[in-house]
Amino acid sequence: MLPDGWRTGNPVDTPDCSLHVLAHLHTIQRINKACWPHPDLAPNQACTATLSQGKTMADSRPDPDALLARAQAAETHPRRGRLKIFFGMCAGVGKTYAMLQEARERCAAGADLVVGYIETHKRPDTDALKEGLEELPPRWIEYRGVRLRELDLDAVLARRPGLALVDELAHTNAEGLRHAKRYQDVLELLDAGIDVYTTVNVQHIESLNDVVAQITGVPVRETIPDSIIERADEIELVDIPPDDLLQRLREGKVYVADQVQRAAEKFFRRENLVALRELALRETAARVGKQVRVERAGRGETRPWATAERILVCVGPSPLSARVIRIARRMAAAVHAEWLAVSVEPPGQSELAAAQVRRNLKLAEQLGGEPTVISGDRVVDEILAYAVRHNVTKIVIGKTALPRWREWLRGSIVDELIRRSGEIDVHVVKGEPEDIVAVRTRGERRHANWREYAAATAAVGLCVILATLAHPYLPAANHTMIFLAGMVFVATRYSAGPSVLASVLAALSFNFLFTEPYYTFVIYDPSLFITFIALLITGLVVSGLAQRVRRQAESIRTRYHRTFALYFMSRQLAAAASIEALAKVAAKHVADVFQGDTVILGPDSTGRLGVLAVSGPFAAEPTNERTAAQWVFEHGQWAGWSTDTLPASQAIYLPLVASGKALGVLALRPRRPEPPLEPDQRHMLETFATQLAIAMERAAFASQAEAARREVETEHVRSSLLSCVSHDLRTPLAAIAGAASTLVDEPAQLTTEARRELAQSIAEEAGRLNQLVGKLLDMTRLEAAGFRLQRDWYPLDELVGAALTRLNSILQPRRVITDIPEDLPLIHVDGPLIEQVLANLLENAARYTPRQSTVTVAASAVASGVLVEVIDEGPGLQPGTEKAVFRRFVRIRPAADRSGTGLGLAICEAVVRLHGGQIGTENRREGGARFWFTLPVPATAPAGLSAAGQSAPSDQDFRAPTPEATK
Amino acid sequence: MTRTPACVLIVEDELPIRRFLRPAVEAAGWRLIEAETAQRALLEASQSGPDVIILDLGLPDFDGIEVVRRVREWSSVPIIILSARGQEQDKILALDAGADDYVQKPFNVGELIARIRVALRHAASQSQPSANPTIVAGDITIDLHRRVVTKGGQEVHLTPLEYKLLTTLTRHAGMVMTHRQLLREVWGPGHAEDSTYLRMFVRQLRLKLESNPTQPKHLQTEVGVGYRFVTE
Incomplete structure (x- = not known):
């Protein structure tokens, strides 16, 4: 009755486990795990968290890794809720009763507990137990005129109890709720840090599903993945001998819905119950065994048995594979081995087969296997x-259901595998059909339309004409070549139907027209008969080959298209800098590839999602769509269309996750809601989302780095500013205060000359102070956020003239030469700022040059715009300081006087940079320094003023000349 | 000069500034009235009839620009702004509101006295048209009667608009005229924003009149604000 793999399950032999009997209304046997931490321990206890990681359990490796994994698990999920499952062999054993009883105990001990959902089926003793416990009102869902009672997930989340009771874990939720299954609700509660007590029967466990169906003959549709059982922190078996249960059933103490009365009668038979009980006991025992092992590994004890088993199961498109997968899973579970599910995809595999393979692999993944698809022609080679x-030690393969002759013809994969497997054991499993609904994928077979048939007929017609024309010159046998050519033409271009038609038509018309007796379908010559057969077979074979080539080409094209789309998006993502730009690129590409409206949402500072980019008219505006997006963002899971969560949404929502952190949400609303996304499309979509998330993370890092760099720079400037303020401001202030106080305090002792000198120094120092304050203000203004240039068209000579006029007194008595060509283009600049640049450069020149020297201001048109130079005859710069002089508060050249601020050139640099130009300096070979800057000149000068100085604006541009004209 | 000494109204709330302006103004031979607030300034301007007003913009009760506007409602007395606000926009705002000149703090007392003198002279020439209609600025002479401009004795050919621009500037000799004011007076109200055209005309005038157009002596630029014609 039970498969062999199951029977090898390890017995309950650990000394830490104890069985004790509870005195109770019914005889309820509990297998409790005394070795397991007490339920009241903190939920972030390391061992708890490990158990939630199904994988860690499966290969409880030696200590450092295990400890590390446990520590990490505890760290990443510090507030994950604990799950306790009350487990039974079937309905009526008293799971709900046991759960309520324990809940009452916990409540009495002061636990913060609510009843989320309990189905008491109006049994008075169960109802009585519920009394006094806080119960949240259920959610009522109207579905096809029936009011359905459901768990109100959001109410529990809002209430945030320490522990919630949720009955019937395998329940399928009514349509319109967030999740399709109740276990998903429970997972969400656990993720929110709420402990959950729940109940489940053995027949609902996915991996045992087929066994139960086999035992009872009643298929069970509501299943829960094994992973949730493995995730449970505690499993309590609620047991009752089958006879007692049957007795209770007869007394009407077991709730059975009327409509399933007959099924129930079939189900509740003694032999069924015994088998189910054994299943439930074994499952619990296996779980306890695992927990003991994990415990021991955690304590650093040597592993009781070191299995290095690794099982590989071969998966094909056949529905039988599902059974093979389940068997492999049980084998793996029995020896605590990792297991892999592999499918070899031959080139040109049909869509239907591929969909079945994906379905089977998905089942394997649900059962904890690691699914892989390999492409290759030679199945056995690839598998081996x-x-x-x-390092696989066992291969599990299903017995192929091929007819004998095909096996003989093509060789059996199983035989070949066994022959060549060498060290690896091969387990061959007999496949039995399962109750699996085949998924029909759309358009898997291309149907030829009438045009193709018409074309095929026309092609044969053409052959007939050609053959008729050639008839007088060629022997009849050669006509077959003409027909063959026509058929090959049809077969390579069209699908099987037209090819067959063409073959038949060709054979018939050849027979009718060109073989004796003419114009009959009668054949005299037996060799011609062979010709017809050959003609037909050739047509079919060529058509089949062509079809296959076409399919392959199509699948390659699809793959190429997607790879290219991905590659193209990656390239554009690499080029985009801001998160908005990235989102825009991704939205466009996703919309193109998946034929739908795409929205990328990102969180604002408060964590609420806002739209980053939109492609198409969909903006995820309706509230429920917003809710879906927000839920996806907070939980990091898929939701919406084509998923189990909020499937009524218009769009599918994917979290954009990088480094385990959700950075946003990608929403895709398909143009047509049917068909739902295929698994490989989902995979592709996920790849797109991952690409985007990584790029977004990179952009976020880059902007953080930039912010940090700015911070450092600001800090540097701030400290420079402080030293500047403390030194450069105080020095002149000290001089002023000193001189002024002398004048005030000692007027009598001072000579007129001394008084004049003091007044003189006050005036000078005040001037210096004023200059410094002015420059600080200029710098601040330039760096203020939102500063904008007030650009206008200026002739450069006007700005130079203004600067020279302003600095006249400082430059005196130096000779100033200006060398500005009259036809220099107008510059489009902020005039006062450029004048400031010129003035600062001239002031700099005046400060560092002897009084009897020449300062030259020259300008010229260059390729990049206008070049302006200020050339002096001073000592020049110290080599290597050419860049440093433009930094703030840097004074490099030995100043003739100490009146510099260290800001003048920094202001020049800032202004020129704001104008999009460049600034620099170097020493001249003839001596002295040359400061230069460039200003870009836009291509579009204002009308009539393009070449200033050459074509003077005419008066006619404005008003007519005044009546009393010149002279 | 047998005239009664000119009366200068200083509107300034900072005592230290008034303290050093007082001796300087008196040394120049003018009578001084002081006002600390805008209200007081308006009162003094209407009652004492000053010949020139020195006005700070940052006054305790309301802004100096408002004082300019209200005074301009009934008087054309020269107003010189004395302010720490150094932005071009501030200057343009004050000048367009009706102020005649703008001196930025901190300032040289000598320069302020010179500006006051220019303003007084300008006011005098406005009230009694000069008998001598010739303006001399360095080697440039402008004969307003004959509409002839010479430079170093050589006649300079000017287009009608250039001539009009030049005479507009000389009429306010020594004082800043904003782009807007110049454009409005020379080209009419429709062209008040065409400052680029104005720049080109000033440039042409410089090329014709200045010995070194890039280091102008007479047609000086107040960058971002306007132009000033300087005679000496």
């Missing part, structure tokens, strides 16, 4: 190569 690469 993969097995060797992954």
Whole structure:
């Protein structure tokens, strides 16, 4: 009754486990795990968290890794809720009763507990137990005229109890709720840090589903993945001998809905119950065994048995594969081995087969296997190569259901595998059909339309004409070549139907027209008969080959298209800098590839999602769509269309996750809601989302780095400013205060000359102070956020003239030469700022040059715009300081006087940079320094003023000349 | 000069500034009235009839620009702004509101006295048209009667608009005229924003009149604000 793999399950032999009997209304046997931490321990206890990681359990490796994994698990999920499952062999054993009883105990001990959902089926003793416990009102869902009672997930989340009771874990939720299944609700509660007590029957466990169906003959549709059982922190078996249960059933103490009365009668038979009980006991025992092992590994004890088993199961498109997968899973569970599910996809595999394979692999993944698809022609070679690469010790394969003759013709994969497997054991499993609904994928077979048939007929017609024309010159046998050519033409271009038609038509018309007796379908010559057969077979074979080539080409094209789309998006993502730009690129590409409206949402500072980019008219505006997006962002899981969560949404929502952190949400609303996304499309979509998330993370890092760099720079400037303020401001102030106080305090002792000198120094120092304050203000203004240039068209000579006029007194008595060509283009600049640049450069020149020297201001038109130079005859700069002089508060050249601020050139640099120009300096070979800057000149000068000085604006541009004209 | 000494109204709330302006103004031979607030300033301007007003913009009760506007409602007395606000926009705002000149703090007392003198002279020439209609600025002479401009004795050919621009500037000799004011007076109200055209005309005038157009002596630029014609 039970498969062999199951029977090898390890017995309950650990000394830490104890069985004790509870005195109770019914005889309820509990297998409790005394070795397991007490339920009241903090939920972030390391061992708790490990158990939630199904994988860690499966290969409880030696200590450092295990400890590390446990520590990490505890760290990443510090507030994950604990799950306790009350487990039974079937309905009526008293799971809900046991759960309520324990809940009452916990409540009495002061636990913060609510009843989320309990189905008491109006049994008075169960109802009585519920009394006094806080119960949240259920959610009522109207579905096809029936009011359905459901768990109100959001109410529990809002209430945030320490512990919630949720009955019937395997329940399928009514349509319109967030999740399709109740276990998903429970997972969400656990993720929110709420402990959950729940109940489940053995027949609902996915991996045992087929066994139960086999035992009872009643298929069970509501299943829960094994992973949730493995995730449970505690499992309590609620047991009752079958006879007692049957007794209770007869007394009407077991709730059975009327409509399933007959099924129930079939189900509740003694032999069924015994088998189910054994299943439930074994499952619990296996779980306890695992927990003991994990515990021991955690305590640093040597592993009781070191299995290095690794099982590989071969998956094909056949529905039988599902059974093979389940068997492999049980084998793996029995020896605590990792298991892999592999499918070899031959080139040109049909869509239907591929969909079945994906379905089977998904089942394997749900059961805890690691699914892989390998492409290759030689199935056995690929499987063995993969097995060797992954240190597989056992291969499980289903017995192929091929007819004998085909097996003989093509060779059996199983035989070949056994022959060549070498060290690896091969387990061959008999496949039995399962109750699996085949998924029909759309358009898997291309149907030829009438045009193709018409074309095929026309092609044969053409052959007939050609053959008729050639008839007088060629022997009849050669006509077959003409027909063959026509058929090959049809077969390579169209699908099977037209090819067959063409073959038949060709054979018939050849027979009718060109063989004796003419114009009959009668054949005299037996060799011609062979010709017809050959003609037909050739047509079919060529058509089949062509079809296959076409399919392959199509699948390659699809793959190429997607790879290219991905590559193209990656390239554009690499080029985009801001998160908005990235989102825009991704939205466009996703919309193109998946034929739908795409929205990328990102969180604002408060964590609420806002739209980053939109492609198409969909903006995820309706509230429920917003809710879906927000939920996805907060939980990091998929939701919406084509998923189990909020499937009524218009769009599918994917979290954009990088480094385990959600950075946003990608929403895709398909143009047509049917068909739902295929698994490979989902995979592709996920790849797009991952690409975007990584790029967004990179952009976020880059902007953080930039912010940090700015911060450092600001800090540097701030400290420079402080030293500047403290030194450069105080020095002149000290001089002023000193001189002024002398004048005030000692007027009598001072000579007129001394008084004049003091007044003189006050005036000078005040001037210096004023200059410094002015420059600080200029700098601040330039760096203020939102500063904008007030650009206008200026002739450069006007700005130079203004600067020279302003600095006249400082430059005196130096000779100033201006060399500005009259036809220099107008510059489009902020005039006062450029004048400031010129003035600062001239002031700099005046400060560092002897009084009897020449300062030259020259300008010229260059390729990049206008070049302006200020050339002096001073000592020049110290080599290597050419860049440093433009930094703030840097004074490099030995100043003739100490009146510099260290800001003048920094202001020049800032202004020129704001104008999009460049600034620099170097020493001249003839001596002295040359400061230069460039200003870009836009291509569009204002009308009539392009070449200033050459074509003077005419008066006619304005008003007519005044009546009393010149002279 | 047998005239009664000119009366200068200083509107300034900072005592230290008034303290050093007082001796300087008196040394120049003018009578001084002081006002600390805008209200007081308006009162003094209407009652004492000053010949020139020195006005700070940052006054305790309301802004100096408002004082300019209200005074301009009934008087054309020269107003010189004395302010720490150094932005071009501030200057343009004050000048367009009706102020005649703008001196930025901190300032040289000598320069302020010179500006006051220019303003007084300008006011005098406005009230009694000069008998001598010739303006001399360095080697440039402008004969307003004959509409002839010479430079170093050589006649300079000017277009009608250039001539009009030049005479507009000389009429306010020594004082700043904003782009807007110049454009409005020379080209009419429709062209008040065409400052680039104005720049080109000033440039042409410089090329014709200045010995070194890039280091102008007479047609000086107040960058971002306007132009000033300087005679000496």
